[in-house]
Amino acid sequence: MSAIYILWLRQIKRYFRSRPRIIASLGQPLLFLLALGFGFGPIFQRAGQGNYIQFLAPGVISMSILFTAIFSGIELIWDRQFGFLKETLVAPVPRILIMVGRTLGGATVALFQGLVVIVICLLAGFRITNFARLPVALLFMVLVAVMFTAMGTAIASVLSDFQGFQLVMNFLVMPIFFLSGALFPLTGLPKALDVIASLDPLTYGVDGLRGAFIGLGHFSATLDIAVLSVIAAVLVSTGAYLFSRIQL
Amino acid sequence: MIRVRNLVKNYGDFAAVKDISFEVAQGEIFAFLGPNGAGKTTTIKILTTLLKPTSGEVELDGLNPAIQHNEARKRFGIVFQDPSLDEELTAYENMDFHGVLYKVPGKLRAERIEKLLKLFELWDRRKDFVKQFSGGMKRRLEIARGLLHTPKIVFLDEPTLGLDPQTRNQLWTHVKKLNEEERVTVFLTTHYMEEADRVAHRIAIIDHGKIVAQGSAAELKTQTGTDTLENAFLKLTGSTIREEEAGSIDQMRTMARMFRQKRS
Numbered sequence: 001m002s003a004i005y006i007l008w009l010r011q012i013k014r015y016f017r018s019r020p021r022i023i024a025s026l027g028q029p030l031l032f033l034l035a036l037g038f039g040f041g042p043i044f045q046r047a048g049q050g051n052y053i054q055f056l057a058p059g060v061i062s063m064s065i066l067f068t069a070i071f072s073g074i075e076l077i078w079d080r081q082f083g084f085l086k087e088t089l090v091a092p093v094p095r096i097l098i099m100v101g102r103t104l105g106g107a108t109v110a111l112f113q114g115l116v117v118i119v120i121c122l123l124a125g126f127r128i129t130n131f132a133r134l135p136v137a138l139l140f141m142v143l144v145a146v147m148f149t150a151m152g153t154a155i156a157s158v159l160s161d162f163q164g165f166q167l168v169m170n171f172l173v174m175p176i177f178f179l180s181g182a183l184f185p186l187t188g189l190p191k192a193l194d195v196i197a198s199l200d201p202l203t204y205g206v207d208g209l210r211g212a213f214i215g216l217g218h219f220s221a222t223l224d225i226a227v228l229s230v231i232a233a234v235l236v237s238t239g240a241y242l243f244s245r246i247q248l
Numbered sequence: 249m250i251r252v253r254n255l256v257k258n259y260g261d262f263a264a265v266k267d268i269s270f271e272v273a274q275g276e277i278f279a280f281l282g283p284n285g286a287g288k289t290t291t292i293k294i295l296t297t298l299l300k301p302t303s304g305e306v307e308l309d310g311l312n313p314a315i316q317h318n319e320a321r322k323r324f325g326i327v328f329q330d331p332s333l334d335e336e337l338t339a340y341e342n343m344d345f346h347g348v349l350y351k352v353p354g355k356l357r358a359e360r361i362e363k364l365l366k367l368f369e370l371w372d373r374r375k376d377f378v379k380q381f382s383g384g385m386k387r388r389l390e391i392a393r394g395l396l397h398t399p400k401i402v403f404l405d406e407p408t409l410g411l412d413p414q415t416r417n418q419l420w421t422h423v424k425k426l427n428e429e430e431r432v433t434v435f436l437t438t439h440y441m442e443e444a445d446r447v448a449h450r451i452a453i454i455d456h457g458k459i460v461a462q463g464s465a466a467e468l469k470t471q472t473g474t475d476t477l478e479n480a481f482l483k484l485t486g487s488t489i490r491e492e493e494a495g496s497i498d499q500m501r502t503m504a505r506m507f508r509q510k511r512s
Contacts, residue, residue, distance in 0.1 A: 006348040014336050083332035090296060091349040092321035248298055 003093045004101035011072065011105025015112075022113075029064045029117045033057070033124050036183065049185060055216070057118075057126040058209040059182025065114040065144050066202060070173050072106025073152015073239070077162060086248055099153060099243040103236065106149035107142070114141045129214045136221060137212035140228070144205035147232040150239040157242035175200075182206045186218045201231045249274045249401060249433045250295065255304035257290050264290040266457035267304070272450075274400075277427055277434040279448035281441070283485055287457040288437045289329060292405055295435070296326050309400055322350065325394030326403040331386055335379035339370055339389055342378060343396060350397035357396075364392040368422060384415035391419070395426070402426075404436040408443060416440070420447050441478040451477075455485040 015021070037053045037060075044052035079085040088098050118126075128134070155168055179193070180202035189197065197203050208224035211217025217224070250272040257265040265287040272278040282288050293299040294306060297313045297320055306313055313320040333342050340361065347357040365371040368388040378386060387407060394402055404423070408416040424447055426432055438444055444451055445465045452462045461468055461484050465477050472480040 002348050002351065006345055010334065010337070010345060013341070014334075017336060082335065083328065083330045084334045085332075086328055087332045087334075087346070088349065090298065090321060090326060091346075092318040092351075093349055094318070248293075 003091075003097045004104065007088070007098060007101025008105040008108065011102065011109060015072075015109040025064065025068060025113060026116065026120065028067070029060045030120060032060050032063065033121060037124065053121075053125050054127065054214055055185070055210070056183065057121040057124075058213050059180070059206050060121065061114050061117045061141070062144060062180070062182055062202060062206045062209055063177050064117040065110045065141060065205075066148050066173065066177055068113040069106060069110035069145050069148035070152040070155075070168075072109050073103070073149045073154070074156045074159075074165065074168070075106070076102070076153055076156035076243075077159060077165070080156075080246075081161065085246070089246070089248065095244045096240050099240045100236075103146065103149045103153055103239065106152065107145040110145035110149060111141055114145070127214075130212070133212040133215075137209055140205055140208040140212060140224070143225070143228040143232050144202065147201060147205075147228065147235050150232070150235040154235065154239035154242045157239070157246055176202050179203075180206050181218070201228065204228050204231075249276070249309055250278075250435065251305070251307040252291075252295075253305040255291070255294065255306060256302045257287075257294060257299065258302045263457055265294075265301075268454065268457070268459045270452050270459060270462060272401075272433060272435060274433055275427070275431045276449045277423070277436070277447050279444035279451045280435065280437045280454065281439075281444055281451060281481060282437075282454035286454045286485075288454060289405060291454070292326075292403055292435070292437070296324060296403060297321055322397065323399055324401040324403060325397065325399035327387070327390045327394050327405065327407050329405040329409065331390070333378045333386060333390060333393075336377065338375050338377055339365065339381070340374040342389065343393055346393045346396050352397050360396050360398070364395055367426075368392045384411050384419075387411060387415070387419065388422075391422070395430075395432070398430075399432070401433045401435060404434065406437055406439065408438060408440060416443065423447060441476070441481055445477040453481060453484050460484050 033053070033056065037056050041052040044050070044055065049055065076085070079088075089095070122128075155172075159165070159168075179196050180200045181197050182202070186194070186197060186203070186207070204219065204224040204227045207218050208221055208228065211221050211224070252271070253269050255265055255268050256263070268287075268291070280288055280291065290299065294301050295308060295313060297317050300314050308320050309323045311320045311323065334345070337345065343361045343365065344357065347361065352360060362371065365374055368391065370385060370389055370392065373381070373385070378389065381389065391402075391404070391407065408419060411419070420443060423434060423436075427434055436444075436448070448465065450462070450464055451468060453460050453468070461471065463471065468477065468480045468484075469475065472483045474480045474483055
């Protein structure tokens with residue numbers, strides 16, 4: 001347990017010490033919120049869908065968790081390149097605990113980032129309609145954070161340097177975000193997009209969050225939680241397995 | 249303390265270590281010398297549980313590192329060839345992190361950290377981030393860290409690489425003192441023969457995956473009829489240059505050098 005704690009603590013310390021990283025990672029959600037939120041707002045309203053900022057905010061919150069979580073997991077590549085990974089792998093600690101500690105640390109950082117973005121959204125005019133369901137919203141944020149940190153760790157376990165990082169961003173992380181229904185409603189989509197969106201794990205995170213914050217879920221909260229839990233479990237197991245196979 | 253019998257390690261067709269045997273006694277400083285690519289680091293990786301041997305027997309304080317991972321890991325400390333510190337943490341935090349991973353209890357941990365950081369003259373800088381440290385300070389910190397969990401054996405894989413003579417001298421003084429005071433067994437590799445001559449009780453020379461000579465520095469000199477360990481080493485391993493792996497960058501550098509020479 002103490003091993004998990006110290007690895008978690010390390011991630012937290014590293015995050016809060018790199019102020020430029022925190023500020024930089026807030027820029028993107030802000031841009032999406034302002035440019036898309038206010039840009040598409042009038043059209044969205046005219047199409048009879050209501051306030052776009054209300055609709056978009058849960059998507060932007062999910063996005064910031066997704067990016068921070070994936071990046072926290074992928075940070076493992078740094079540890080490998082700067083040599084610190086060796087220090088943890090040669091310690092008398094089962095690798096599974098190291099992986100769990102790292103993942104919890106990364107997920108905590110992503111969750112914190114999500115909370116900050118909620119505040120930004122509130123400042124931009126987002127209004128939470130149902131405060132009683134805030135704990136449910138938090139649960140969704142935790143699931144999304146854990147899931148994608150584990151995904152990042154799994155990816156970093158098989159990549160040995162940053163060469164493949166751009167590939168992962170463009171062909172995995174970006175599609176996960178853009179096809180998730182973070183930016184558009186899931187009703188009345190073309191069949192192909194509908195299928196893809198329903199295979200995207202983030203879809204259920206965004207949907208759950210939207211349901212919890214403003215009561216506008218496409219699926220039921222139970223379905224969202226069930227899907228996210230299963231995928232999170234699969235990704236954590238995959239991540240743990242791939243991490244255990246790292247050779248120096 | 250360390251016993252290696254008929255150790256073999258193959259990577260596919262390539263034999264990195266070909267049937268080597270040696271022993272290191274408790275409290276000894278043992279130098280494992282050889283040209284680049286001779287099999288030194290592979291042997292260290294096997295002894296420190298990071299690689300499994302193809303065949304042969306390896307024993308570390310009575311344990312088999314290939315099977316009894318966690319038990320074996322508590323018995324040794326290691327300073328890797330390349331840095332392995334977290335530069336975003338302070339010196340003290342790096343030590344503390346290590347202590348927690350190795351389950352050194354809180355109070356004892358604080359005492360050991362203080363003692364070791366003072367010994368390696370880093371106590372005044374304990375609250376500084378490692379990224380602000382010089383190469384020599386980082387090395388000292390790594391050695392201090394490797395000793396925190398009071399290991400019986402310390403592996404030092406080229407610990408003085410890239411350090412100036414003053415720092416190297418000071419580092420070996422620390423290692424000798426440690427060996428004398430705490431009776432720590434030391435297993436080291438280095439390319440500086442005078443260092444091995446100065447600190448090692450016993451030396452083994454490995455080349456092309458085989459041990460070509462073993463004994464004290466004096467014995468090796470007598471055996472080869474040479475006056476320095478460096479000459480003994482060259483006589484035993486030949487003087488052709490070994491390339492571990494000429495990387496593409498090295499090739500490009502060579503090309504660039506040739507190109508520049510042609511123009512001038």
